Amino acid sequence: MTVHQQGDEGADSGDARVPPGRQLPTAGEYVDVQNTVVAAVLPGVVTQAHTINTVNIHHHPPAEAVRPVPRQLPATLPGFVGRTAELAALTSALEQQADGGTVTIAALTGAGGIGKTCLALHWAHQHAHRFPDGQLFVDLRGFSPPGQPMPPEAAVRGFLDALGADPARMPRDLHAQAALYRSLVAGKRVLIVLDNAATLDQLRPLLPGTFGCMVVVTSRLRLTGLVTTHGAHPIQPEVLTPAEAHHLLATRLGADRVRAEPDAVTGLLAACGGFPLALAIVAGRARSFPRTPLATLAAELRTAVSGLDAFDNIDPATSLPAVLSWSYRALTAWQREAFGLLGIAPGPDIGLAAVASLTAQPPAPARRVLRELEEVSLLEHDGHGRWRMHDLIRADATAAAERDLTDEIRAAALRRVVDSYLHTAHAADRLLNPHRQPTTPAPAAAGSHCHDLTDHAAALAWFDAEHTNLLAAQRAAADHGWHRAVADLAWTLVSYHDRRGHLQDRITAWQAVLAIPAPVPAAMRIRAHRHLGRAYADLGRPDAAIEQLRRGLVLAQDCGDRTQVAHCHRDLGSAWGSRGDNRKALAYATQALALFRALGSPVWEANALHQAARYAVHLGEHDTARAHGQAALALHRRHGNPAGTAAALESLGVLEHVSGNHDRAVEHYEQALALRRELGDSYRCAGTLDQLGQSLAALGRHERARAVWREALELYREQNRGGDSERVQQRLDNLGACDDSGGHPTLDEGTVP
Known part of the structure; x- marks a missing residue:
């Protein structure tokens, strides 16, 4: 800032006046004076030998005291693949920054080993040039080998050191340190990566207060509070697709080695289930033993006693059981029991009534523990009342149940959930x-x-x-x-x-x-x-x-x-x-x-x-x-049996069709079809459509016949009814030939699919 001061002949030659509203230079600022000689510059005081014509007050220190620009991003892993949607979401969050005028926060949340840190660092290196004032990184150790998460004081102090704060003038209080940190990054473009966060309280002191910076957080917690109170952009990386997982192995192992053993690669991919850490462990093991056939590794995964044994490692950071265990240790005793029981529950997913049965709890506390496990990314909710675990997390839950729960507890829980399914199925069958x-x-x-x-x-x-x-x-x-x-x-x-x-x-x-x-x-x-x-x-x-x-x-x-x-x-x-x-x-x-x-x-x-x-x-x-069919129809209608009514109508439709009464056949088939659609009887809908198409084609209503045969063909294929599919496809081909030639199709008169 430049302060202009006119000379005053009546003024004391030792007094330097500053315009109203402008305070004297403070500690950390310095001045230079034009057309005069400055005798001394002290905090809060400017003395000079002559009248000051122009005083320039600067907010930056001399060149030799310029603060460092931190470049703290760790190196990324080689062979990064996929994550197109997640990378785009991070970039979109950055580009929306100008619209809001506030600090941008992106929260990458998910299970341990899902690849959050790798994704964050890959994106950060790609976009580091957009943050010329530096990149800060800290591992908050929220879910790490035995030990406590990093205190926020330690994280803030590390950032202050990286930003060049004077250690001799460092505040001792966390709030004062956080305020100084916000001051140092204010108005700057700094990328801040907060990895492996444990709680929202751990994060708050590390969040900048002004526009220009971007924060990328990774955590196993869903961090709903960060989204609610700070407007964070939630991004939840999923497992890799089969194509991405295959590409990862090819990138790490070489395309030739992967191409040489396709069956083994299929087995490896199936065992890993798209889980990035599992894939990385398999790839690392295969690279470490280049002479070992991939088929040997696949067999090891297939025959492992526990689903996670083959992914174990001496290094905890690259051991899937160890990585997942860090989440387990953070649970309460009740959450651990529920997690273990969910691991032994029959089937790939579960609903609330089954969870309540499994845990012997009313629905409300059962729902609460589900949400708690979902919050730490050990469980996924599909938004429609179903919860599921990734196969590898489920293997960890099963191991926990066998290790920490007695045989009696496990058997009783399983019996309750089996009975839940049985009695609900019995009631459902009575309705059907x-x-x-x-x-x-x-x-x-x-x-x-x-x-x-x-x-x-x-x-x-x-x-x-x-x-x-x-x-x-x-x-x-x-x-x-x-x-x-x-x-x-x-x-x-x-x-x-x-x-x-x-x-x-x-x-x-x-x-x-x-x-x-x-x-x-x-x-x-x-x-x-x-x-x-x-x-x-x-x-x-x-x-x-x-x-x-x-x-x-x-x-x-x-x-x-x-x-x-x-x-x-x-x-x-x-x-x-x-x-x-x-x-x-x-x-x-x-x-x-x-x-x-x-x-x-x-x-x-x-x-x-x-x-x-x-x-x-x-x-x-x-x-x-005809006599039997009409008698059946009357009885079914009298006793309110729509399934039987549809069957009787279809029998009468077959009779009318083979008798040449195709209009009557169409009428019966369409009534039967409507009833079967209401019943959800997709198996018999396919047959009814098939026969309806025959009568429509016989009437020359080719477009309608084509439509119903196509629907029948789709159902037959869904139901793996190969012979029926081939027959209907042939009818469609014949119908097309008839359209071209103007003739009529050959029908299987009197046949019933």
Whole structure:
């Protein structure tokens, strides 16, 4: 600053006047005077020998006292790959700085080993030129080998030293040090990387106060408070994609070595699950032993006793178990128990009712501990009421459960969650198919919680969300010898598997029942044979189906179980129909019809009627087919059975189609399709669409036929129904050829998918 002062003849020659509002130079400033001689410069006083014409007061020290420009960024790791979205988010945060006029903060949060520090440093080096006044870095040791996180006083003092603050005049109080730190970076462009933060309190003294600086924080905590109170930009790095993980190995090991063992590389990538530290450990080990085949490393990962054993290392910083253990040690005793129990829970993810059952807590505290584990990045929430762990974190949780929880605690928790799944599935099945013969599972263990289901749609959605977990729960029950739960879970899944076409899963579930050691109740074995037979028939394996159903029939007859005898006859009709023997199929269906009538089971009587109608159509017995089909439709409607109503309508549609009444066939098919869509019966929707397309094509309505066949083709492919997919694709090709030639397609008149 320049201060102009006119000479004053009456003034004391030793007094230097300063304009009003401008204080005298302070300690740390210096002056030079033009057209005069300065005798001395002291803090707060300027003395001179003559009248001062111009005094220049500067805020920067002489050249020899210029403060250093810190360049503290550690080196980045070689072979950085991916992270395009995260890098762009960091850059976007920087470029938005001008709009807000405040300090920019980006918070990189996630699990230990996910690559937060590597990402932060990679970006920081890329953009260091945009911060000419320096780059500061500190490892706050929030989650590090045994020891306490770095006190904020130590971190602030380190930054003050780096910025050239005078040690002799350093304030002792943290607040004063933080104020001095903010003063030194005020108005400057400094990048500040705060790595491995433990708490928000640890960060606050290190945050600049004015526009121009940017702060990049990394932490295993979600740091919600930093986002809420300081406007930080939250960025949560995910695991690497398969392509990125493959690129990382190729970059670290060389493309030739990776290309030479593709199967081994696939195994390595699967074991690492895109987890950056795991990939780095594998790559480092492979580079350290260049003569060791990658297949050997892959086998080591595959056969390790614990999921993390193969990622261990002497150096804690490069040992995945050690890195993850630092998060575990920071948990409370209750959080540790919940973390361990979540590790042994069946299935890849979990909902709130299952967590409440697992932990024997009401839903509110169960939700709270989930949020606490999510906050330290040991758990991920999908935003729709589901929580999951990365496979490697789950392996750590499982190891913690086996190490820190007793066998009794683990078994009791697992039983509660199995019962939670079983009893909710039982309620869901009753909503999907209330006309099934009811069963009653054993009472649930104390502390189990069921998910509340209100209607058919909620039941179907719950099954969709929990299907994989239900299969895992059945396996867990089998492992623990809870045989009744194994059978009851298989039973509760029947309607869902039927609607969604999970044929192989249906086979697996009932094979688990047959694998139960003797003695097994006869009713349980009969059901297992029956449902295996039905699944084999639907899969196009009629001989295997007939074998299972005959076994079931013999058992049912020996036990005198007339209801199961009737069901076995009906299912044998389906099996012989899938084999192409419509005469035998009709005979079994007719026998089932008589048995259900004798039992007074009108809904099952209706099911046998529309089944018999199908086989009568194929045999050319149209009058019989029409009578059976109409009788079935009336019974299903009378008893409020929409699934059976759809089946009867489809049977009548087949009859009208082969009779040449294609308009009537379309009407029946469309009504059946609407009902099946409401039921979520995607498996049978595919067949109905397939047949609807045939009738539409016969009417020359090619565009509509093409649309429904394309939808059928998509469903067939989703359901892995290869033969059906090929047939519909051929029909679409033929339809296209007809459009080109003006002809008509050749239809499979009378065939039923």
